[in-house]
Amino acid sequence: MGAAELESAYQRWLSEVWGQGRTDVARELMAEDLIDHNPYPGQPAGLEGHDWAVAMVRGRFPTWPSPPMWWSRTGSSWRAAGP
Numbered sequence: 001m002g003a004a005e006l007e008s009a010y011q012r013w014l015s016e017v018w019g020q021g022r023t024d025v026a027r028e029l030m031a032e033d034l035i036d037h038n039p040y041p042g043q044p045a046g047l048e049g050h051d052w053a054v055a056m057v058r059g060r061f062p063t064w065p066s067p068p069m070w071w072s073r074t075g076s077s078w079r080a081a082g083p
Contacts, residue, residue, distance in 0.1 A: 021058050023051040 001009075009029050016025040032047055040056065043049045 017054060018058070021054065023054055026050055026054075 012025060013029050016022045017029075026047060030047060030050065034046060034050060036043065036045075036049055036053070039049060040053055043056075044052055
């Protein structure tokens with residue numbers, strides 16, 4: 001997968017999974033046995049844990065923008081800015 005495809009997948013993950021809560025899209029974009037190196041306390045492992053984290057964060061921030069705020073790439077990192 002090249003840089004353009006990775007960027008497209010990342011933007012889909014931000015917009016559709018986090019922005020819209022569509023955890024079904026995560027199955028297209030992520031490995032079933034993914035490892036979250038920064039899990040929340042009590043978060044299950046794998047995609048189940050990813051979905052759990054999405055639901056937890058979106059539940060606590062019900063006005064989470066959809067699509068997400070303005071995302072921009074600077075070098076190898078991403079930045080989010082509010083409206």
